[in-house]
Amino acid sequence: MNSFDAFKDPALCRSLLGRLTEEATTPMRFMEVCGTHTVAIFQSGLRSLLPGTITHLTGPGCPVCVTHESEVAAFLELAARDDVIVATFGDLMRVPGPKGANLKTASAEGARVEVVYSPFDALALAKANPDRTVVFLGIGFETTAPTVAATIRLAREQSLDNFLVMSFHKLVPPALRALLADPEARVDAFILPGHVSAIIGVDPYAFLATEYGVPSVITGFEPLDILQALIHIVRMRRDNAPAVINQYSRVVPEHGNQKALAVMAEVFTPVDALWRGLGVLPQSGLAIAEPYAAFDAFKVLGITLKDHPPLPGCRCGEVLKGKMPPNECPLFAKACTPATPVGPCMVSTEGGCAAYFKYRLEA
Amino acid sequence: MCLAVPMEIISIADNVADVEIGGVKRQVRLDIIDEAPAIGDYVIVHAGFALRRLDREDALETIKLFQEGLNLELL
Numbered sequence: 001m002n003s004f005d006a007f008k009d010p011a012l013c014r015s016l017l018g019r020l021t022e023e024a025t026t027p028m029r030f031m032e033v034c035g036t037h038t039v040a041i042f043q044s045g046l047r048s049l050l051p052g053t054i055t056h057l058t059g060p061g062c063p064v065c066v067t068h069e070s071e072v073a074a075f076l077e078l079a080a081r082d083d084v085i086v087a088t089f090g091d092l093m094r095v096p097g098p099k100g101a102n103l104k105t106a107s108a109e110g111a112r113v114e115v116v117y118s119p120f121d122a123l124a125l126a127k128a129n130p131d132r133t134v135v136f137l138g139i140g141f142e143t144t145a146p147t148v149a150a151t152i153r154l155a156r157e158q159s160l161d162n163f164l165v166m167s168f169h170k171l172v173p174p175a176l177r178a179l180l181a182d183p184e185a186r187v188d189a190f191i192l193p194g195h196v197s198a199i200i201g202v203d204p205y206a207f208l209a210t211e212y213g214v215p216s217v218i219t220g221f222e223p224l225d226i227l228q229a230l231i232h233i234v235r236m237r238r239d240n241a242p243a244v245i246n247q248y249s250r251v252v253p254e255h256g257n258q259k260a261l262a263v264m265a266e267v268f269t270p271v272d273a274l275w276r277g278l279g280v281l282p283q284s285g286l287a288i289a290e291p292y293a294a295f296d297a298f299k300v301l302g303i304t305l306k307d308h309p310p311l312p313g314c315r316c317g318e319v320l321k322g323k324m325p326p327n328e329c330p331l332f333a334k335a336c337t338p339a340t341p342v343g344p345c346m347v348s349t350e351g352g353c354a355a356y357f358k359y360r361l362e363a
Numbered sequence: 364m365c366l367a368v369p370m371e372i373i374s375i376a377d378n379v380a381d382v383e384i385g386g387v388k389r390q391v392r393l394d395i396i397d398e399a400p401a402i403g404d405y406v407i408v409h410a411g412f413a414l415r416r417l418d419r420e421d422a423l424e425t426i427k428l429f430q431e432g433l434n435l436e437l438l
Contacts, residue, residue: 036366036367089410117410117411118392118410118411118412119410119411120392120411120412121411140410143367143409143410143414144409144410146395146412146414147392147395147409147410147411147412150392150394150395150412153394154394194367195367195407195409195414198367198407198414198415199414250417250418251407251415251417253415257395257396257397257414257415258397259394259395259396259397260395260397260414263394263395350366
């Protein structure tokens with residue numbers, strides 16, 4: 001048997017699950033902080049096999065879900081301009097803003113909205129449309145931010161003057177701090193995001209253990225990865241030895257990706273940011289830094305964030321904080337379904353509500 | 364949206380590589396990868412950029428997961 005087969009071996013999976021069940025004797029609430037983990041935990045069937053002592057919370061790890069109503073309003077204001085082409089990742093199209101408006105309805109009303117696969121494609125769009133301003137909507141965490149930073153740097157190297165970025169990028173560690181500071185969230189442990197960690201490395205998570213005594217594991221997306229992470233967590237709690245363990249070293253270097261971190265630091269600057277459900281979190285967002293101000297859609301086009309209240313009835317905020325499972329929201333599977341989403345957690349395939357809908361209702 | 368997928372490098376020209384997974388071909392930028400990849404290497408790809416070089420065997424493990432279910436359209 002080669003290592004590939006071993007990694008997939010159902011017997012090994014059963015054995016790890018047995019060990020976890022045996023060792024998880026005290027109640028424990030763990031949160032995964034990554035939309036891809038959310039999907040992996042449901043899709044693999046792992047969630048229904050976890051021992052009864054372990055409660056799984058879906059966290060704020062879906063960038064679309066944490067995009068605030070006020071941010072959606074800002075990019076809808078942008079889309080309403082005649083001189084602008086909005087370039088965006090596809091999963092922002094249906095994210096609801098004030099009064100349920102979204103990019104799809106804006107597009108139906110005449111806005112020019114182009115779905116791109118990469119920020120670099122938005123640069124090509126700007127070159128192909130010299131008479132318009134192409135604005136890329138910069139949504140995402142530390143995985144995505146360096147790709148946008150590199151694109152902005154390329155735009156400057158190529159002296160493109162009709163390419164702008166509206167940056168809503170958010171940083172994962174400040175969100176974890178906010179969750180731990182909220183006594184109602186009651187998170188005992190984190191499964192940390194693999195691809196965000198591939199960029200930032202292990203060090204930025206150290207405070208989870210040192211300041212809050214919360215054990216955490218950076219892990220991959222195989223069921224065995226997740227099971228092993230949970231066993232590490234249960235043992236760290238049993239031994240009262242909280243730490244941050246990197247169990248995904250095949251992808252995550254201890255000190256992160258220096259080249260990606262350097263371009264992020266060059267193009268962006270940390271700012272306070274609005275998160276849906278979590279509110280304003282200090283130094284948790286990335287704005288375009290002064291030397292690159294000519295590419296900042298907010299500054300160049302004079303758009304500001306305006307206060308917008310949460311969508312009526314939507315409980316995405318509580319879901320993102322682990323305070324409420326999606327199926328306890330009064331709108332869940334009634335007014336709010338993947339076909340008719342009220343809130344962003346039901347829109348995105350990586351959202352906690354969408355995962356509950358798909359995997360719980362079918363089961 | 365944060366989905367990142369391992370793909371095999373087929374060719375490299377300047378700062379751009381042709382990559383492939385299961386018959387899906389893409390071009391990816393190499394601006395932010397900190398360990399220069401070679402043809403035949405696997406790289407983790409996100410939003411049109413290679414993020415990280417992977418060992419071939421490790422990559423094959425991860426690929427299988429994506430082939431088994433996660434939506435390739437989200438690449």
